[in-house]
Amino acid sequence: MKKASCPECGAEIEVLDDVIVGEIVSCPDCGLELEVVEVEGERVKVKVLQVSGEDWGE
């Protein structure tokens, strides 16, 4: 498993080895949704996910 750190609460997050940029993971401690922005070796960088609701047009 790769590791990431929650930018909000600092908790360590375990991420699947085949994780890709753009993938969304949840922080097990604070529950925040995070977007993977970089995968470098065993470390994964994440940022808080910012999306609006499901309204995707026709």
Place this chain on the structure above:
Amino acid sequence: MVKVGGRLVREGGIPEGILSDLEALSKDWSIIFVHGGADLVTEVAQRMGKEQKFIVSPDGMRSRYTDRETMEIYTMVMAGKVNKQLVASLQARGIKALGLSGADGMLLKAERKKKLVVLDDRGRRIAIDGGYTGKIKEVDSGLIRSLLEAGYLPVVAPIAIDDEYNLLNVDSDRAAAYLAGALKASLLVYCTDVEGVILDGKLVERLSSFEAEEELPRIGHGMKRKVYAALEALSMGVREVVITYGLGEKPVTSALHHEAGTLITP
């Protein structure tokens, strides 16, 4: 407010029952018509060699992925072919129809989606660029009111405009809900290719907003969008929403008299 879905307008016009119904009703009522046309956009895009990509949200909703080129085709088809064919069909019945998109006169202002969350081939959630889709945030009801006062029946294509003047693909059910809400419409009718909300194999004739919200998890995805939109419309001050079958006789009049479809009230 009458919204007619893409499946009903795809053969180049409005079903006969809706046309004759609107002809009669437009004498006494101020009517606004909002249309879909998603299937036609896909068809034309494919004919032009632009394969359409569809994405699935984590909740299982399937949508078109609107990149720049797709948005160009979408605008051509929705504000062009579909909108003008509908205007012509209504005018052939003596109705003073006027076609416009939500971008005209800044009728529908929307915020462009920065990111969308989709399920990838592995079933995992991925954030992708939002493309040219948007969420409506403002309606200029003054323009529509002036058209109604001048005796026109506005026919609105589901296109919005953002702060940077990008044209955006917006859901036509939502567009109808926001327009109806801004105008505090007495009735919003969704004409579809099914009888209404079906639960346990039976048509649900009436739902309160509370009941509709409770039943949402049991409602199929296509219909769920309409129920969501109906709830939004009601929360914005629309008095009643009816989701009904648009291929029968007098579907709008039947909805008005609560004789068909699913009636959703606040």
